[in-house]
Amino acid sequence: MKLAVATKARVGFAVALAGLLGAFEVGLCDHVALLRPHIPLISMLIGGMGLALLIFGRFFEDTSSDSDHPLAFLVSMRYWGMIWILSTVGLYSFNALRHPFVIEAKAKTEVAKPKSPVVATPPVVQTKAVVVFPHLELKALIVNGTRSSALINGQVLFIGETISNVVLISVDEHVATVELDGRTNVLALKD
Secondary structure, three states: OOOOHHHHHHHHHHHHHHHHHHHHHHHHHHHOOOOHHHHHHHHHHHHHHHHHHHHHHHHHOOOOOOOOOOOHHHHOHHHHHHHHHHHHHHHHHHHHHHOOOOOOOHHHHHHHOOOOOOOOOOOOOOOOOOOOOOOOOEEEEEOOHHHOEEEEOOEEEEOOOEEOOEEEEEEOOOEEEEEEOOEEEEEEOOO
16 A cells, blocks of 8 residues: 555654654643643543544545645644544553553552662660569468458558559469569568
8 A cells, every 4th residue: 555645744744743742741741740640531631632623523524625735634623633642642651651550459569669678787686674673561461362462561452453563463371472564573471
């Protein structure tokens, strides 16, 4: 199939014009922050406008009076419809390169992201603070199951009660066990 020189020139001009228009669209969407999140919508609107021009030109343009002027094709709605449709290819491709896998789930895109190299960090040694029990003097014990009690520093404590942030956790016949900050201490009756 041979194409006339004029047709080749028109096609070349259309592709070049569509490329320039697409580059303008990409530049505009890239530099205007308000437009960036809406690039797919903008692409559809421009492509839809081009499709509308193409359809209206097909049905409503008078093609019987084609002029012999070499630039007469520039007034054709069909011609401009094709240019607008071609220009959205660049804008849509630009968006696809900037935001791959937009439609897929977030978990899948995280797999596709490059991972940063793992840098070994020295382990942090944490030392537990030394727990110092306050002075506690055990004077008496009453063993009665869950109602057992102890007389410590002159105060009667049942199991679970505290004195100076120290909790009484158990009572036996000769000792009472207390706890402070996760550490335990056994208090013995003095004779």
